[in-house]
Amino acid sequence: MNNDEFKVIEVKSRILEDNDSIADAVRSRMREKGVFLINLMASPGAGKTTLLARTIRELKDTYRIGVMEADVDSDVDARTVAEAGAKVIQVHTGGSCHMDAVMTQKGLDEMGVDGLDLVFLENVGNLVCPAEFDVGADKRVMILSVPEGDDKPLKYPLMFQVSDLLVVSKSDTAAIFDFDFDRLRENVSAQRKKADRRSAEMPVLPLSAKTGEGFDAWISWLKREVNAR
Numbered sequence: 001m002n003n004d005e006f007k008v009i010e011v012k013s014r015i016l017e018d019n020d021s022i023a024d025a026v027r028s029r030m031r032e033k034g035v036f037l038i039n040l041m042a043s044p045g046a047g048k049t050t051l052l053a054r055t056i057r058e059l060k061d062t063y064r065i066g067v068m069e070a071d072v073d074s075d076v077d078a079r080t081v082a083e084a085g086a087k088v089i090q091v092h093t094g095g096s097c098h099m100d101a102v103m104t105q106k107g108l109d110e111m112g113v114d115g116l117d118l119v120f121l122e123n124v125g126n127l128v129c130p131a132e133f134d135v136g137a138d139k140r141v142m143i144l145s146v147p148e149g150d151d152k153p154l155k156y157p158l159m160f161q162v163s164d165l166l167v168v169s170k171s172d173t174a175a176i177f178d179f180d181f182d183r184l185r186e187n188v189s190a191q192r193k194k195a196d197r198r199s200a201e202m203p204v205l206p207l208s209a210k211t212g213e214g215f216d217a218w219i220s221w222l223k224r225e226v227n228a229r
Contacts, residue, residue, distance in 0.1 A: 019133055022101035026136025030113070036226045037119045039099075039135050041159065042143035044125035047169035049077045050209045051143065051218075052120060056084040058219055063117040063226060068107045070099045070124050077122065086120075087111065098129035101136055118226055127156040131163075139164045139225060146170045146177050150184035153191045160188050161195040163202065165221065171206035172213055181206060 030037050042048045056065055066087040069078040078090040089111035091103060099107075104121060113119060121137065123130040142163035144152055147170060153160040160166070166188060168181070185204055192200040205221065207214030 016132070019101045022105060023134040023136040026101055026105050026108070027138070030108075030119075030136065030138070031229070033113055034229070035113050035116050035119055036139075036229050037121065037135075037137045039121050039123060039130075039137035039140045040143065041123045041127075041130045041140065041163070042125060042169075043127055043145070043148060046125070046143045046145040046148065047209055048122050048125070048143055049080050051167070051169060051207075052081050052086075052122060053084040054209045054212075054215065055120075055219070055222070056081060056086045058215070059118070059222065060085040062223070064115055066111055066113060066116045066119040068099075068104070068111060068119065068121045070103070070107075070122060072096075072124065081122075087116065093124055096129075097124055097126055098133055099123050099135055100133045104135040118222070127152070127159045131156075131159040131161075138229065141165045141167060143167045143169050144184075146173045146179045149177070150180050151187065153184070153187040157191040157194070160191050160202070166202055166204045167218060168204060168206040170208060170210075172208040172211050174206075 040048055052067060059065060067081045068089055068091055069081065070091045070093055071077065072093055072095055075090045078088045082088040089107055091107045093099065093103065099121060121135060140163045142159055144166060146168060188202055189200045192202060205214060205217050207218050209215065
């Protein structure tokens with residue numbers, strides 16, 4: 001039997017194409033409503049929820065904030081960010097390791113975005129699948145914690161290639177883990193050049209949500225992006 005006797009389809013390619021079409025619709029709708037959507041991605045334990053909680057407390061008097069908490073199960077993180085002062089919806093992905101545009105659209109519909117200025121999607125914790133799916137966000141922000149190491153861009157290149165900003169959390173522990181920020185930037189730049197990204201030098205913001213070190217730069221970046229939408 002040869003290939004002329006049956007049809008071959010590229011399933012993943014079709015899935016991504018369909019996803020991108022829905023993501024564009026999500027992005028257009030959010031912009032019409034004046035809502036800035038951020039896709040926040042990181043490994044489990046990198047500090048996404050801690051970062052979000054402190055961010056909400058600092059910005060809740062400036063912006064009306066919503067959060068979609070995406071997890072395979074549980075509502076622990078949703079409770080934490082709700083206590084910080086944001087409108088929250090918990091999204092269970094049914095075992096899926098990422099959010100896609102359809103899930104995001106449904107989450108936004110169920111939460112309701114009227115009256116909101118800024119929405120964070122706290123994506124499922126891993127550095128592989130979330131990088132592949134456009135969810136319709138204005139910006140993709142990736143968090144890398146210092147204990148994970150400065151070599152992560154070499155192991156998970158796509159995440160560092162598609163993100164718009166790299167936040168390095170737990171920066172107060174850099175000396176303990178022998179973390180080299182210059183080496184990190186070199187690794188990020190090398191991966192982005194390999195992917196022919198227009199901007200090889202992605203902004204890198206070291207911070208500690210625990211001590212507050214570097215947090216002003218993160219808040220300034222957010223305000224600049226939201227106000228420019």
